[in-house]
Amino acid sequence: MNNWVIETKGLSKLYRGRYAVSNLNLKIKKGDIYGFLGPNGAGKTTTIRMLLGLIKPSKGSVHIFGQPLEKERLSILRKVGSLVEYPSYYGHLSAIDNLEAIRRIIDAPSAKIDEVLNIVGLSKDARRPVKGFSLGMKQRLGIASALLGNPELLILDEPTNGLDPSGIQEIRELIKQMPKQHGITVLLSSHLLSEIELTAGTVGIIRHGELVFQDTIERLHRQAHEQGTLSLVVSEPEQAVAVLQEQGLGVSLMNNVILLKHIPDAAIAQAVKRLVERNHAVYRIEEKRQSLEQLFLQIVGEGGRP
Numbered sequence: 001m002n003n004w005v006i007e008t009k010g011l012s013k014l015y016r017g018r019y020a021v022s023n024l025n026l027k028i029k030k031g032d033i034y035g036f037l038g039p040n041g042a043g044k045t046t047t048i049r050m051l052l053g054l055i056k057p058s059k060g061s062v063h064i065f066g067q068p069l070e071k072e073r074l075s076i077l078r079k080v081g082s083l084v085e086y087p088s089y090y091g092h093l094s095a096i097d098n099l100e101a102i103r104r105i106i107d108a109p110s111a112k113i114d115e116v117l118n119i120v121g122l123s124k125d126a127r128r129p130v131k132g133f134s135l136g137m138k139q140r141l142g143i144a145s146a147l148l149g150n151p152e153l154l155i156l157d158e159p160t161n162g163l164d165p166s167g168i169q170e171i172r173e174l175i176k177q178m179p180k181q182h183g184i185t186v187l188l189s190s191h192l193l194s195e196i197e198l199t200a201g202t203v204g205i206i207r208h209g210e211l212v213f214q215d216t217i218e219r220l221h222r223q224a225h226e227q228g229t230l231s232l233v234v235s236e237p238e239q240a241v242a243v244l245q246e247q248g249l250g251v252s253l254m255n256n257v258i259l260l261k262h263i264p265d266a267a268i269a270q271a272v273k274r275l276v277e278r279n280h281a282v283y284r285i286e287e288k289r290q291s292l293e294q295l296f297l298q299i300v301g302e303g304g305r306p
Helices: 044-051 069-077 095-106 111-119 135-147 165-182 193-199 217-226 237-246 265-277 292-302
Strands: 004-015 018-024 027-029 033-037 059-064 080-084 153-157 185-190 202-207 210-216 229-234 251-254 257-261 282-288
Touching (some): 004 044, 033 044, 044 059, 044 080, 059 069, 080 135, 095 135, 135 153, 135 165, 165 185, 202 292, 217 292, 229 265, 237 251, 237 257
Parallel strands (some): 033 202, 080 153, 153 185
Antiparallel strands (some): 004 018, 202 210, 229 282, 251 257
């Protein structure tokens, strides 16, 4: 058995002749926080609905815990907790009473209510009517509801939508403790790069229903760094460009500033050494790194793959 908690192959959903999700191959490993990142309308919620068996794929397959969702839907979903869009509550009831209604439906132990309220930090407000809760507290109660069944996988669709900065931080810290303290794998969807960057270990970027990047956050950072440029201000720049081209470096000249694509430190040192040997004065070297946000906008805005 492989180590993928979620694995999809060629997952697609066709609506009125247009693919909302196309040929999606997700791989989410046990104990990870997987950030499912993309602009609004990219296909994130449609994908999540297929993963939860709420809608049927037009093509492709979904395996969760190594089992086919199509054949083992009920046994799989007993081990999955989810919060899709905004949670709904009985506003006049307390947090405890809302959770009690869900607990009876899923036949969870009574003691689980106090446990999940403690996990999400709502123990002190457990007997207050939910209609008086802030939006952040309601989102935390939604996560508590998802945890009632003691899930091995937690699927959260845009859980920080509409929250203020303190609410966002509360939800972020809550999500980060799930794998470490409770052994729960998390699929977190968001259109906010900053949320995924600060929370997830692995990221999948979706654009127009297609997965255009899937790797670790570290790899995404490295990709941004590698697409940066180096600028050199030297004497006799036109002749200096010829010297660098002799070394096989890709260079250009703009306003008497030499621009180099990202190269290893050793190659930079060798380039400067060669310029000095050819009697060029090197006045300034500056590295311009591409930010993670710039790379993300490049991927989702122009459709380019990193």
